[in-house]
Amino acid sequence: MxxxxxxxxxxxxxxxxxxxxxxxxxxxxxxxxxxxxxxxxxxxxxxxxxxxxxxxxxxxxxxxxxxxxxxxxxxxxHFNLGVSITLSSPVSTILAGQIWWTVGLIGVAAVLSFLIGTVLGVVFGWMRGSRADNVIPVATFLQSVPYYFLGTVLIMAFASHWHFFPLENAYDLSITPGWHWDFISSLLRHSELPILSIVLSSLAGWMLGMRNMMVTIAGEDFVLMAVAKGLPRRRVIWHAARSAILPSIANFTLAIGLLVSGSLLVEQIFNYPGVGNLILEAVGGEDYPLIQGIFLLITFTVLGASFLADILYYVLDPRIRTATAH
Amino acid sequence: MTLEHNILDVQDFCVDYGYGESAVRAVSDVSFTLGASRVLGVAGESGSGKSTLVYGLTRLLRAPGVISDGEVTFTIGAEGDQRAFDLLAATEQDLRAIRWSHISIVLQSALSALNPMRRIGREFDEVLRTHDKNSSKESRHERAIELLAMVGLDADRLDRFPHELSGGQRQRIMIAMALALRPELVIMDEPTTALDVVTQREIVSELYELRRQLGFAMIFITHDLSLLVELADEIMVMYAGHIVERAAATDLYHAPRHPYTLGLMNSFPPLHGERKELSGIPGTPPDLKSLPAGCSFSPRCAYAMDICHSSKPPLVPVDETGRLAACWLHDPSHSHSVPVELARKHVRGVEAQ
Structure with a gap:
C-alpha cells in the first residue's frame, strides 16, 4: 500500500x-x-x-x-476550464459531451482488439513451430499498414462501393437521439466499420506481442514441469499465459492513455464525433481555452493510465510486490 | 524384499536433435533396466546426453528433440497384477495418467521449476487435484503439510511465493511435490547441483532416508560421482550420448574401468577419505555435430591407442562380474596390459547398502 x-x-x-x-x-x-x-x-x-x-x-x-x-x-x-471561443460554451461542458463518443468508439475497439489479439497470441504461441506460424507474415503486414490508409480503403470498399456499412456520422442524423431502439441500432450500425478498422489495424500488434511472450515463457522450466505433472493441456497453457500476459497488460494500459490523442485519425476518416475532431476544430479556430482543456485531458488520461499500469503490475506480479515491499 | 521386477526397461534408445541431414544424435543406443525400488545413477559432463536421455524416456523432450529409435517399457503394480506401458507409443492421455502418479521428476533449478506467479500451496493443490478429482480441499491441504513435513519444512511455506524461499527450501519443496502421489519412479535431474555443499549433503541424506521409507525407484543424474556412490545401486557413465561404463556403484567408484570414469572421479574432491590432487579431464566435451572417429573420448584420453582413433569400442562385459565398459584397453586382442588405475581389484562385501 x-x-x-x-x-x-x-x-x-x-x-x-x-x-x-x-x-x-x-x-x-x-x-x-x-x-x-x-x-x-x-x-x-x-x-x-x-x-x-x-x-x-x-x-x-x-x-x-x-x-x-x-x-x-x-x-x-472547480473544473472551470474557461469558455471556448469558437463554440461559446464552457470547455468542461464541451469535453464532457464529446469524451463519451471517443471512449465509446475507440475504447470499445481497443478493448476488443486487445482481448481478441491476446487470445490469438496465446493460441499461436502455443502452436509455435506448426503451420500456424504462417499467420506471422500476415500479422506483420496488417501491422505495417498505416491506419488512415486501411480506414480509407475500408470506407471505399464496404461503405462507398458495396454499402455494407454507413459512410459517416455516429448515427442517422434524421433520427432524434434517445433511449429507443431506432436510435440505438443506428448507433451500433454506424460504429461497426470504425471499430472493425481499429481492431484490424491494432489486433496484429497485440497478437504478435503475446505470441512472442508465450514462446519465451513456454521454454521455461515451470511449463515443462506442468507437463511432467500430467496437467491437462489447457492448464499447462494457463501456467504459461498467466506469466506471458504481464507485458501485454502494461502495454494495454499505456494504449488507453493514448486513446484520446489517437482518436483524431479515426474520427476524421469516419466523420465521427469525439475529442479527436474537437482537437482539429480547436487548433483550426485558434481556440486557446479549448486547446488547453484538451491538452489537460490528454495528459491526465496518460497519467491515469500509467498509474493504472503501475497498480496492475503490483497486483499481478508477486515478485514486484515483494521487491517493492522491502 | 521379494523378487523385484524391472520397473523400466530401455532398449537401443536414441534421441536426435533436428531432422534429416542436420540431425545430431544426442543419445545413442542406450539400453538398461531399472529394478523396482532401485537407484540408477547417471553421470557425465554437461552435454553428455544424460538429461536428454531422461527427458526422452519420459516423453518430455521439446522440439527439436526427437526420439529416433528404441523401446521403453514401464511396468508398475505388484506381482501378478502388473501393468506394462510402452512409453514411446503412449498417447498424450496415457502419458497424463502416468505422469506424476507413477513417474515424477525434479529439475536442477527449483526456482525456474516453480511458477513464479503462484504460492507453493497452490502448486501442491493443483497437482493433487489433477490426479484425484474427488479429493476435498482440506484433505489436499493436509497432504501438502504432511509432504512438507517429510522434507523438514513448516506448513507456513505453503503461503510463500517461490522467490521468497531459499534455494535449499525450494529444492525440498520440489522433492516433496515429486513424492506427492507416491510414484514408483522419481527422476532427479541434478537436483543438488545448484546448491551449496552443506545443503547438498543434507538433501542427499534426506533423499536416502525418504527412499528407505517409501521405496520408490530413482534415476539420479549428476556429474558428481562421489555423491552417486552413496545413493545409487548401479551407476551408468555417459559420454557423447553413449554409455561408456556401467557397474554396481561401489565397483565403479572404487575400481573404474573406463578412462573417462577415472577422469570424472579425479575431478571431484571425495567427501570422505584422504585428499588427492584433482586432475580433471583435459580438453572439452566433443561437438556432437562432428564426433571424432573411433572412440569419442579418444582425443582426451591419456591411454588412447591406435585402434581408439579408428574403431568404436562396443559396450561389453569386461570381467567375470559382468560389469560393462566400452574401452579397447580391456580387449586382450588389442591391448597387452590394462593400466593399473583401470584394473583395481573390486572391494567385495562393501556393496552399497
Missing part, C-alpha cells in the same frame, strides 16, 4: 508540472488569446466587453503572474 501511495505522489507531482506548463505555455507565445479574440470581434466593441472577455479568459492579464496562476488553479479545482 505504501508503494502505491509513493507512486501516487510521483504522479501528483507530474500532474502539477503539467498544469503549470499548461498555464505558462500560452503566456510565452507571441500575441495572446485576448488579442486573437478581440481581432475577431466585429462591430462596435466597448471597453466593458473587452474587460468581460479578459475575465472570461482567466483573469485580468494585467494582474501579476502569481495572482493569475493562483486564479487559474482555483478555477481548475
Amino acid at each position: 505504501r508503494v502505491i501511495l509513493r507512486r501516487l505522489g510521483v504522479y501528483a507531482f507530474t500532474a502539477w508540472v503539467t498544469i503549470t506548463v499548461n498555464f505558462i505555455l500560452p503566456r510565452l507565445m507571441p500575441g495572446n488569446p485576448f488579442d486573437q479574440i478581440a481581432a475577431k470581434l466585429t462591430g462596435v466593441v466597448t471597453a466593458q466587453e473587452l474587460q468581460a472577455i479578459k475575465i472570461q479568459l482567466g483573469g485580468d492579464i494585467n494582474q501579476p503572474m502569481i495572482e493569475q496562476y493562483w486564479h487559474y488553479l482555483n478555477q481548475l479545482a
Whole structure:
C-alpha cells in the first residue's frame, strides 16, 4: 500500500508540472488569446466587453503572474476550464459531451482488439513451430499498414462501393437521439466499420506481442514441469499465459492513455464525433481555452493510465510486490 | 524384499536433435533396466546426453528433440497384477495418467521449476487435484503439510511465493511435490547441483532416508560421482550420448574401468577419505555435430591407442562380474596390459547398502 501511495505522489507531482506548463505555455507565445479574440470581434466593441472577455479568459492579464496562476488553479479545482471561443460554451461542458463518443468508439475497439489479439497470441504461441506460424507474415503486414490508409480503403470498399456499412456520422442524423431502439441500432450500425478498422489495424500488434511472450515463457522450466505433472493441456497453457500476459497488460494500459490523442485519425476518416475532431476544430479556430482543456485531458488520461499500469503490475506480479515491499 | 521386477526397461534408445541431414544424435543406443525400488545413477559432463536421455524416456523432450529409435517399457503394480506401458507409443492421455502418479521428476533449478506467479500451496493443490478429482480441499491441504513435513519444512511455506524461499527450501519443496502421489519412479535431474555443499549433503541424506521409507525407484543424474556412490545401486557413465561404463556403484567408484570414469572421479574432491590432487579431464566435451572417429573420448584420453582413433569400442562385459565398459584397453586382442588405475581389484562385501 505504501508503494502505491509513493507512486501516487510521483504522479501528483507530474500532474502539477503539467498544469503549470499548461498555464505558462500560452503566456510565452507571441500575441495572446485576448488579442486573437478581440481581432475577431466585429462591430462596435466597448471597453466593458473587452474587460468581460479578459475575465472570461482567466483573469485580468494585467494582474501579476502569481495572482493569475493562483486564479487559474482555483478555477481548475472547480473544473472551470474557461469558455471556448469558437463554440461559446464552457470547455468542461464541451469535453464532457464529446469524451463519451471517443471512449465509446475507440475504447470499445481497443478493448476488443486487445482481448481478441491476446487470445490469438496465446493460441499461436502455443502452436509455435506448426503451420500456424504462417499467420506471422500476415500479422506483420496488417501491422505495417498505416491506419488512415486501411480506414480509407475500408470506407471505399464496404461503405462507398458495396454499402455494407454507413459512410459517416455516429448515427442517422434524421433520427432524434434517445433511449429507443431506432436510435440505438443506428448507433451500433454506424460504429461497426470504425471499430472493425481499429481492431484490424491494432489486433496484429497485440497478437504478435503475446505470441512472442508465450514462446519465451513456454521454454521455461515451470511449463515443462506442468507437463511432467500430467496437467491437462489447457492448464499447462494457463501456467504459461498467466506469466506471458504481464507485458501485454502494461502495454494495454499505456494504449488507453493514448486513446484520446489517437482518436483524431479515426474520427476524421469516419466523420465521427469525439475529442479527436474537437482537437482539429480547436487548433483550426485558434481556440486557446479549448486547446488547453484538451491538452489537460490528454495528459491526465496518460497519467491515469500509467498509474493504472503501475497498480496492475503490483497486483499481478508477486515478485514486484515483494521487491517493492522491502 | 521379494523378487523385484524391472520397473523400466530401455532398449537401443536414441534421441536426435533436428531432422534429416542436420540431425545430431544426442543419445545413442542406450539400453538398461531399472529394478523396482532401485537407484540408477547417471553421470557425465554437461552435454553428455544424460538429461536428454531422461527427458526422452519420459516423453518430455521439446522440439527439436526427437526420439529416433528404441523401446521403453514401464511396468508398475505388484506381482501378478502388473501393468506394462510402452512409453514411446503412449498417447498424450496415457502419458497424463502416468505422469506424476507413477513417474515424477525434479529439475536442477527449483526456482525456474516453480511458477513464479503462484504460492507453493497452490502448486501442491493443483497437482493433487489433477490426479484425484474427488479429493476435498482440506484433505489436499493436509497432504501438502504432511509432504512438507517429510522434507523438514513448516506448513507456513505453503503461503510463500517461490522467490521468497531459499534455494535449499525450494529444492525440498520440489522433492516433496515429486513424492506427492507416491510414484514408483522419481527422476532427479541434478537436483543438488545448484546448491551449496552443506545443503547438498543434507538433501542427499534426506533423499536416502525418504527412499528407505517409501521405496520408490530413482534415476539420479549428476556429474558428481562421489555423491552417486552413496545413493545409487548401479551407476551408468555417459559420454557423447553413449554409455561408456556401467557397474554396481561401489565397483565403479572404487575400481573404474573406463578412462573417462577415472577422469570424472579425479575431478571431484571425495567427501570422505584422504585428499588427492584433482586432475580433471583435459580438453572439452566433443561437438556432437562432428564426433571424432573411433572412440569419442579418444582425443582426451591419456591411454588412447591406435585402434581408439579408428574403431568404436562396443559396450561389453569386461570381467567375470559382468560389469560393462566400452574401452579397447580391456580387449586382450588389442591391448597387452590394462593400466593399473583401470584394473583395481573390486572391494567385495562393501556393496552399497
